[in-house]
Structures are given as C-alpha cells and as structure tokens.
Amino acid sequence: MDLSVQIGSMRLKNPVMLASGTVGYGNEISNLTDLNKIGAVITKSVSLKPRKGNPPQRIVETSSGMLNAIGLANVGVEEFIKTKVPFLKQFDTNIVCNIAASSIEEYVECTRILSAEDVIKAFEINISCPNVREGGLIFGHDLRAVGEITRKVKAATDKPVIIKLSPNVPDIASYARVVSEEGGDAVSAINTLVGTSFNIYTRKPKLFNVTGGLSGPAIKPVALAKVLEIKRQVKIPIIGIGGIMTWQDAAEFMIVGATAFEIGTVNFVNPNAGVEIAAGLVEYCRKMGIKKISDLTGSYII
C-alpha cells in the first residue's frame, strides 16, 4: 500500500498533516501520539517578533465546532529557531513552518531566515488569520497581494510554498489560480470561517475579540465545497482542511480533490487522531482495492 503523496518537492509518507495552531510546536502533543507516523507537522504560526496573543476569552464551543481568537500568540522567529527547532529535529516527519506577518516584507524576511533551517521542509503562508488585524487577512482578500506574496516568498526560498487560503471570499478558486500562476507549490484550504457568539443574558460577545475563527465538524461541508471548487479550476495540489475528525472525512476530502489534508480541532479532542486516521485509510484502500492513495485525489464522479 503506497500512502505517500507529493507537495512540490516535499514527499509525505502519508497524507496526514497536523494543522497549524493545533499542535503548538509539537512538544506537548508528542507525549500523546507518535509524530513519526504523521506525514507532516505544521507549526504554530511564527511571526518575526513574538506575539502575546489576545486576552481571554479566546475559545468558545459551538454546535459541533469551536470559535477561537488566539491572536497568533507565538514566540517569534528567533526564539523558535533557538528553542523549538532543536526539539522538532528528532522526528521522522516533515516539519512545515506556518508564517504569519503584517506586511509582505515580513513574510519574505521570515521565510528567508527560516529557510536556513534544514528541519523545515516547506512553508505554509498564513494570509487568512481572521483573529488579528495584522494577521494577514487583509492580504488574503486581495488577489493582487496574494500574487505578490506568493511570488516574493517563492523567490526567498527553495522549499515548497503553500498558501493557506481564506474561505471568507466570494471566489476562492481565483485565489488558488493566482497562487498557481505566481509559482506557489500548493494551497491549503480552508482556514477558519469568521464567526461569533454572544451571551444572551449579558448581551456581550463571548470572545474578547468579538469574532473568531470557526473550526470543527460544523465547517466540513463548506470546506469540501471549497476544495472541489478549487480542484475543478486549478492544477496545483490542494491540502484540504476543515472539520476532519475521522478517516472517512479524510477520504471525502481526497475524493473531492485534496492531495493531502490537515487535521486541526480533532487534535484537541483526540491527540492521537492523526495516527488513527492514517490507519483507517490503509484499511479503506485495502477494501477498495486502491494501491496508491494518491489515486484517490480528485476521483469524484459527478
């Protein structure tokens, strides 16, 4: 059974990727799962300077989903290289570094600095964090800016560049097309949907930030539709994200067009979900007579 998939020059032993912001820098979750059995681990967003993140409340549970407004809390590039990268070196998996920035120059600078770290195999550029004003969303909703970021970040590194797309746009495929035209290696879709929640007794927002990013099973149908929309129009690999809890969800994402997929919110509930999903996919392929899991990608019949 060949579970391997390819994202640019990065080969993954299986299509399971742990989504940024749901595994920290790998250390805490490594006590509860075997990262060596995962295709890739995507670090928490790293920005040039450290960020404290938003005050509480940062998390609200919703029906089959959750809202978060963490605010890109992170240690910054320098500390990341000094204290986080050495730990990540021990694992036999691909480390993808997610980068957040408040200017195009900052994206380029972060990528350039981190490119020197051998353990980092690819970059995921977060142009779509809805929770901070400088989180990139302003770029994620601007076709020209997405093109410029893709082109300039690609020029700053030899490693694959994945652009993480916002679902909060009317025509997501046009953004994927721009990424493809400017040399991006892949897109990941989707980032969280903007949502909110209010306390009906105090009439105040539950999140300090008022709005947050909705994730979890609640967004899966939306994410599947976005992946399908991109797949029908653009050739580069798509990394599917959005409410994947089980191997069945993962298979569905691959069928509609994902080459690989990221699991996020499920890590909070079942930190070993990635390993279980990979095992479930093996069984599924065996039953279905699929020899290479990559054959599943875009195999939908309409």
Add this chain to the structure above:
Amino acid sequence: MIIANAEVLQLIELGNAVFLLKVHCPEIAREAQPGQFCNVKVSDSNFPLLRRPFSICDVDGDSLSFMFNVPGEGTKTLSHKKVGEVLDILGPLGNGFKISDDYECAVFVAGGLGSAPFPFLTKAMPEEKKIYSFVGGRSSGDVITYGMKNAIISTDDGSKGFKGNVVELLEANKAILDGAKIKVFACGPTPMLRAVKDFCMKYGYNCEVSTECAMACGFGICQGCPIQALDKDGYYLVCKDGPVFDIRKVVI
C-alpha cells in the same frame, strides 16, 4: 498525562444538581496530585465537541472522583451516565497545589463548586498540619462540604451558617488563624478569588488559587486559556502552567 478508559463506579447527586462521579482509572489515579484536573470526553459523538475539564476531587486507590454541576449540555450528558459505562479520560493535567513545610495550618477557601479539589488536598495534607475549611455558597443548598475537614460555613442569604460571603467569613474568624503559620488555598468564582487575594495581601498570607478558563485541549496546544501574568510580560496558560497559581504570579 495519558488517555485512559475509565469505568463508571458511582454517580451520586450531592444536592442542587451537583454530582459526584467516581470512576475506576488506575493509570491516572496513581499519577494524580491534588489540584490537577482531567479532560473528560462526555459523549462518543461530535456533540458536545470538546472534552470537559474537571478538578480531580479525590483519589481512592485505583479510583478517581470528579464533582460537577449541570449548567450545560456536556455535564447534563455526564449526569446521565450509568454504572459500568466507560469514559475516555485525559489526565492528570496541569500543576496542582504545593504541599510543603512552609506552613503549619492550611486554610481552604471554597465557593460553590470550588469545593471540588479539596477532598483530595485534605487527604494529602500531612496529619500534623491543621486544616480549616471555609466554605461559602449563595444559599444552603449551594454549600458543598463533601470531604472537607473542620468546615466553617457561610451563605449569602444567611440560610446556613454565617450570613455573608466566604471572605467576610474569613475576616470574622481571623482570630483562629492568628499566631499560626498559615497558607491559604482557594478555589471558586473569580470575584471570590479576587477578594481572597485582597485578604491574603492585607494580612501577608501566602496563597495558591485554582483558576478556570475556557479551554479546548487541556495540555497547551490550543493556547486557548491565557491568564495575565503578574511576574512577567504576557500570559500563562491555565491548563499547562496552572490551574493552580501562587497569587503573586497572576492577575486574578
């Protein structure tokens, strides 16, 4: 920190929709320290989606107890569990209370469901230490003294014990604390913790508080549970750096 299956041994109602759940879970029971918590998956489906954090109320051999009330869907589901059902539990999580030689007398201050971690802490305290438990609630039905030693009670409406809040109760009983080297351990609603902090600062008592915050994971990966640090710039995480903090380290 592990994920383990725990069989429900007992589920009893202590009163006013407050439940005590006892489960068989030797793997977590043998590691647990007073003040730590577990994250419990209350259903097999995606609703409710997240695990629920509960203080470890007590450890008895291979069993663990949790105390909870029923404000929402998750705890409602939990309150319907039957003996013999198996729960998926992640724990023990966080840092607990410090038991040390620095004090002769442990003063527990609990408001409402804040009583939850104290039976275990009471049991873990060395015998030579004096324990006073100050327990408050809105009304007599909200006062939970389960597993607590030398409980002195207050209610806001005066329906049981001293009429007033639990910090006013502390002030009223301050004479019994004088002369001893004491440390205060507090758990309860945030306004109560703030008042306890003021009380301890006023009299120079050391104090540890057990804090709460909405969280998703319980072990540091979601970054969802910040608490403002007092001794450095930025935040601590309630799940990983707490939930028990020295009051001099955090803004309550």
